[in-house]
Amino acid sequence: MLKTVSSTKSGEARDEMAAEERRMRVQLAEFYHLVAYLGWTEMIFNHISLRVPGPDRHYLVNPFGLHYEEITPDNLVKVDVEGNLVEPSDYPANRTGFALHGAIHEARDDIHCIAHTHTTPISAIALKEGGFTYDDFYGAQLFGRVGYHAFEGVTVFADERPRMVASLGDKSVLVLRNHGIAVGERDVPRTFWLLYNAQRAAEIQCQAGMLPGANTPLTDEVRLRSAAAAEELVAGDAFAAKLFDAMVRKVRRDRGPLWARDTGTDRLE
Numbered sequence: 001m002l003k004t005v006s007s008t009k010s011g012e013a014r015d016e017m018a019a020e021e022r023r024m025r026v027q028l029a030e031f032y033h034l035v036a037y038l039g040w041t042e043m044i045f046n047h048i049s050l051r052v053p054g055p056d057r058h059y060l061v062n063p064f065g066l067h068y069e070e071i072t073p074d075n076l077v078k079v080d081v082e083g084n085l086v087e088p089s090d091y092p093a094n095r096t097g098f099a100l101h102g103a104i105h106e107a108r109d110d111i112h113c114i115a116h117t118h119t120t121p122i123s124a125i126a127l128k129e130g131g132f133t134y135d136d137f138y139g140a141q142l143f144g145r146v147g148y149h150a151f152e153g154v155t156v157f158a159d160e161r162p163r164m165v166a167s168l169g170d171k172s173v174l175v176l177r178n179h180g181i182a183v184g185e186r187d188v189p190r191t192f193w194l195l196y197n198a199q200r201a202a203e204i205q206c207q208a209g210m211l212p213g214a215n216t217p218l219t220d221e222v223r224l225r226s227a228a229a230a231e232e233l234v235a236g237d238a239f240a241a242k243l244f245d246a247m248v249r250k251v252r253r254d255r256g257p258l259w260a261r262d263t264g265t266d267r268l269e
Helices: 002-037 095-107 120-127 137-141 158-168 188-209 220-233 237-255 259-263
Strands: 047-051 059-061 077-079 113-117 146-149 173-176 180-185
Touching (some): 002 047, 002 059, 002 113, 047 095, 059 095, 095 158, 113 188, 120 173, 120 180, 137 188, 158 173, 188 237
Antiparallel strands (some): 047 059, 059 077, 173 180
16 A cells, blocks of 8 residues: 555656646747747857756757747757757757756756847947946846856867856856856746846947947946845746746737647647
8 A cells, every 4th residue: 555655646746747847848938939039049059948857957958950939848858967868859959058058057056047148239248348337227137146257169168167157156147258148047937037137238238339428337336226126026936927928928929829839839727
């Protein structure tokens, strides 16, 4: 009888983990499509990853060779922190993402979702010696949350991993100098909000740089207050989740009624 109860509980736990991973696959696929919708893609490059439940720190990431608009919950690949496939797939993963994503997923218990982009504004900020100025509404919210990592070439070398982790420290945003950015949070909605925040800060800073006259600087006190208020705002699930879900609904409306079905991103209600 004890064996039967134990077996039943183990089966229920496996079912719960499978259901949770399915939910995560759907949400991650939605994130990819949302990034594509907003024009933040780099053809078939860049990556967004999401760590799945379990002790092995396996994570889901895009199959290399597909555009973000082609991502579905079922074609996301699952890899370990070294980038090895842990489940059969028709596609490889992008090896340029293993060093970055694997390193952070291995080192940071609090980060489950990581998004890496190099849009033009983001890459422009990464090129500037001073990085973000933290002087606009969005930039101020990033104050104290950004680490900077010196460019060492294309991120494919395992020996760079500890240096990237050290550059990130306890921060949530890593500016990859002369390259792009990586942002990480505990779930998909929070990561989307953080990426949006960084993108808007970069856009505004670049645009302001083209206008005559000096910028109006903020004090560190105001920046710290802004960053603390922003963190408090997203501390609960509601803020980031509501924003993410609203944007997904917008994509569905704009892309037509068959989009969610054809991409496999139907919500599992």
